[in-house]
Every structure is written in structure tokens, then in C-alpha cells.
Amino acid sequence: MSHVPRRAPRAGIHPDKSKSWLRRAWPLLKAHRALLITSLALSFIGLIVQVQIPNLVRVGIDRALVTHTAGLTRYVWLIAGLALTQGVINYLARLYLLRTAYELEYDLRSIVFSHLMRMSYGFYDRVQSGELMSRATSDIRAVQMYLTFGPSILVQCMIAVIAFVLMLSINPLLAVVAMLTMPAVAVLGVRMRKAIFPVSWLIQSRLAGVATVVDENIQGVRIVKAFAAEQRQVDTLASAADRVRWAYTTDARLRSRWTPVMDNLPRLGLALVLLVGGLMVLHGHATVGTVVAFNSYVLMLQPPFRMLGMIIMMGQRAAASSQRIYDILDTPAEIVDPPSLEVPPARGDLRFREVTFAYPDGTAALTGLDLHIRPGETVALVGATGSGKSTVGRLAARFYDVTGGQVLLDGTDVRDYPLETLRDRVGIVPDEPFLFSVSLHDNIAFGRPAATREQVVAAATAAGADAFIRDLPEGYDTVVGERGYTLSGGQRQRVAIARALLVNPPVLILDDATSAVDVRVEHEIHESLRALMAGRTTIMVAHRLATIGLADRVILIENGRVAADGTHASLLATEPRYARVLAASSEEQEAVA
Structure with missing residues (x-):
């Protein structure tokens, strides 16, 4: 994607609202x-x-x-x-x-x-x-x-x-x-x-x-x-x-x-x-x-x-x-860069301390969430629809600011990070990935435009996207249609994952990002991810058993707080609420299928 340096505006609009x-x-x-x-x-x-x-x-x-x-x-x-x-x-x-x-x-x-x-x-x-x-x-x-x-x-x-x-x-x-x-x-x-x-x-x-x-x-x-x-x-x-x-x-x-x-x-x-x-x-x-x-x-x-x-x-x-x-x-930005601060080295330690959050329309999402995800852990967040799972990732990347409590990355409040630094350290792949009407190379390199073809290919390989990209008429130079709809849902998700991997964030959040990928490809993605960078902290908003099985820990979210924490096997044996959520998710997937 070519980037032409733009001329900055020579002046701005006067901020005084009382003026004509x-x-x-x-x-x-x-x-x-x-x-x-x-x-x-x-x-x-x-x-x-x-x-x-x-x-x-x-x-x-x-x-x-x-x-x-x-x-x-x-x-x-x-x-x-x-x-x-x-x-x-x-x-x-x-x-x-x-x-x-x-x-x-x-x-x-x-x-x-x-x-x-x-x-x-x-x-x-x-x-x-x-x-x-x-x-x-x-x-x-x-x-x-x-x-x-x-x-x-x-x-x-x-x-x-x-x-x-x-x-x-x-x-x-x-x-x-x-x-x-x-x-x-x-x-x-x-x-x-x-x-x-x-x-x-x-x-x-x-x-x-x-x-x-x-x-x-x-x-x-x-x-x-x-x-x-x-x-x-x-x-x-x-x-x-x-x-x-x-x-x-x-x-x-x-x-x-x-x-x-x-x-x-x-x-x-x-x-x-x-x-x-x-x-x-x-x-x-x-x-x-x-x-x-x-x-x-x-x-x-x-x-x-x-x-x-x-x-x-x-x-x-x-x-x-x-x-x-x-x-x-005149509408001020709610999320702004803090004053210059020396940030700690990136480790991927993520902690939610008594976090409360409500969306702008008043919808309460989290109520006193306490959660600690250690560096290198792969954690699956499980819960009913509307329980607050996706909100966890959005707060970690500071798409929104918490209403109360703190989100700490490597011991520092995310509100104290420069936004560019924070987004480099916390990569998020949404459940509905958006692709631009440019080449696949440029889509994957969106977060790092100067990346070489070799780096793009490595990220695509780790995301399980390299094979289908090479089968396309122009390979990595293939221009996708508007919003990427010329690709299948699973292909778009793999490209979006590759885009996040190329930035190489210490914390990767997959917000149900492998829902349109079959179980085999999903397993390959995570295996490639582990092989690519040991110690990456990965949070998966999960519904499928295959995804949950890849996690070191499973966190059950209910009513905006942690209801249970453990391995898949231990929660299945001891936590009835966990079993009910899995059963409900299976029924939804069967209905969709």
C-alpha cells in the first residue's frame, strides 16, 4: 500500500464555541x-x-x-x-x-x-x-x-x-x-x-x-x-x-x-x-x-x-x-494519549483489578471483574451471550476506558501507555474481520506497512492463510473486494489473524476469531502460533470445545465477573454453570449449521 506524505492543514478551526x-x-x-x-x-x-x-x-x-x-x-x-x-x-x-x-x-x-x-x-x-x-x-x-x-x-x-x-x-x-x-x-x-x-x-x-x-x-x-x-x-x-x-x-x-x-x-x-x-x-x-x-x-x-x-x-x-x-x-476524544511515560518492558502480564464498565448507552458489561493472566498463558473466556467476554479484550486494548477499577499491562495501567505502544503490545482480532479493498499483502501489512514480503508470508503461514493465498490468481498481490467479501469467512479471519501476528504483540486477543475456521485449521493456527513465539499471552473468546481445549486455563464469565476458573476438565466436572454454557453454545452452533 503506497503512502503519500500529506501536507498538514495550515490552520485549524478556532476552539472557542462562543464565537460565530x-x-x-x-x-x-x-x-x-x-x-x-x-x-x-x-x-x-x-x-x-x-x-x-x-x-x-x-x-x-x-x-x-x-x-x-x-x-x-x-x-x-x-x-x-x-x-x-x-x-x-x-x-x-x-x-x-x-x-x-x-x-x-x-x-x-x-x-x-x-x-x-x-x-x-x-x-x-x-x-x-x-x-x-x-x-x-x-x-x-x-x-x-x-x-x-x-x-x-x-x-x-x-x-x-x-x-x-x-x-x-x-x-x-x-x-x-x-x-x-x-x-x-x-x-x-x-x-x-x-x-x-x-x-x-x-x-x-x-x-x-x-x-x-x-x-x-x-x-x-x-x-x-x-x-x-x-x-x-x-x-x-x-x-x-x-x-x-x-x-x-x-x-x-x-x-x-x-x-x-x-x-x-x-x-x-x-x-x-x-x-x-x-x-x-x-x-x-x-x-x-x-x-x-x-x-x-x-x-x-x-x-x-x-x-x-x-x-x-x-x-x-x-x-x-x-x-x-x-x-x-467540538466532541472531545474520550481516549487520549497520556503524558510521556517510560513504559515497562513487554512481558504480556495482564491483570483486571475490580473492573467495572458500562457502554455509552448505559448497558452494564463488567461488574467488579478480577482476573490475572500470566505471561505466556493461553486463556479461554467462556460465557453466555452478553456476559462481558468481548468487553475484556476491548478494555485491554483500551478501545474504551473502564468505568471503575484498573486494567494493568505488565504492572502499568493501560491508560498510562501511549496508544500506539499499547496497540503494538495488545493485538486484537475481532469476530467480524474487516479487510480493505487492497492486495492481501497490504491487508496483512496494514499494522506494519514497511514489512517485507518474507515477513508477511511468515505471518500468513502462522495464521494458516499461506496455502489459500498462493492458490489465488495473483497470490499475495490479489486485490480483495470491498470488505474482503470475495473471500470466505474463514479466509478473512485467517488474514485478520495474520495481520495481528505481523505486529507480533505480546498479548493476542482472539475475539471468537476462529469461529469461521474449521477445527483442523484452527488447531494448526494455534500450533503455529506456539511454535512462532513461545511466551505469547493469548486470550480466546471461545464457544467451541475445540477452541477451549487449546487453552491452559478456562475462565467462566457470568454477569460481568469471574464465576469460575480452572481447566476445561475440572470445570466440566465441578461447575454446573460451565456445563450449561457449553450445552447452550453447542445448541446454537447446531442451529446455525
């Missing part, structure tokens, strides 16, 4: 001010050139066509030259503006994604992936569009000011007549802003709902097809899309109420200029060229009025989107 969304985004915008200011300056120069063209037309008409005091060709060439100059300036302004936009979008995506990568498991338990995808895509785009194109549109709107100043210098009365509609536009803009804001927020929220439905159905397409639920899921998406349609329809209704009025007010100004200007020409107080020029200026004012409405709508959409992004960035 724009002030919080200001450090990011400020970091790109050189490109943005260059673009805005060029746009402004382009506007100055643009407003000179109608004035040249005025002078040309009056002097070349009315009074015949100058040649027409000269003004034609001057106007053509100004038009060409404006085109070049506008090209450069657009180029720098788009560069600013892409740089801002890059930084925003990096900031949001980096924060998401720092978030703990508990955060993802609460938030839907489709919601996160929406915030990391369409919401970021809405903010980026406003931060870059908003200032550009404001500069473009300044053509009204420049044109008005020039119009005042030509004919003050006509200038005032042409600008009579401006106050009405300002009032309408404010009212439009108030009306559109809540709808903008609603649109973004409901778009996220559609993204969630699509994401879940794509990821769970096999379940959908297994239960022939395609039409039902299409109906679910249609319902979510209908809610978006309602929000968009409401937004369109508001726009149709306000936008035509704002667009047509300048045309009313044009009619007034023609009326008043025509009368002034008839009475000798203005020239024909002046009326023609003012017509051009009034037409020039139409785009700013239209863009004023656009920037108001963009601002409302960006404000709504920014709040959704800030909701993520």
Missing part, C-alpha cells in the same frame, strides 16, 4: 489569505476596467456620432482593448480563486478526518456512518464554497458602488434615479435571510439521513438480499428522499417568492432611467450617449443584485453546515 461560525473559521481562511487576496484584488481591477467600457461608449457616441468631433475607430479599438484586458484579468482571478477553494477544502477535509480518526469506539457507537459521510462531504463543500466564493461575490457586488460613483460624476440626477431600488433590495435581502436559514439546516440534516440509508444498505446488501427486502429498503430510501424533497420544495417556494422581486428591481431602475433620461435629452440636459451608458450601467447592476441573493442563500447553507461540522470537531 465565521470567526471560528477565520484562522483557516487567514492561512490562505495570499491566494484569496490576490484573486480578490484582480477581480476588483477587472471591475474597474469593466465600468470604463460604458463610459467609453458614451464618449464615443457623443463625439463620433453626434458632434463628429472624433473618429469612431479609436473608440472601437479602445473598447476592444479593455474587453481583452478584462478577460485576462478575470481568468487569473478565477484561477487563484479556485486554487484557494481547493486548498481550503483539502484543509477542512484533513481537519475533520483527522479528528474522526482520533475519536474512540464510543463515538462511533452513537453516530451513524452516513451522517459522518454527509458532514465530511456536502457540509464541507458548502462551507468551502461560502468562504471562497462569498468574498468573491462581495467584490463582484462592489461593481454597483464603482458604477454609482462613475454615474455620479457623469449625471448626478440620473445616478440617483438608477439607484432608487437599492434600499428595497437591502430590506428584501434581510427578510430572505431570516426565512431561508431554518430550511437550509433542514436540508443538510435530511441529506445526511439519505446518506445513512444508502450507506447502510450498500454495506448490508447481502443481508437485504438474504431476506428479499429490496423493495422494503427502496421504500425506506424513498421515504427519506421524500423528506428531502419536501425541504427542497419549501426552499424553492421561498426562493420563488423573493428571488424574482430581487432580480427585477434593477429592471425597474432601467425603466426609470429611460423615462427620466429621455426627458432630460429632450430638454437638452443630457446627451444620447449618457442615456445609453446609463442603460449599460443599470444592466451591469443586475448581476450584483442576483448574486446578493445567492450569497445570502450560500451563507445560510454554510452556517447550517458549519454547525454540523463543529458538532464533530
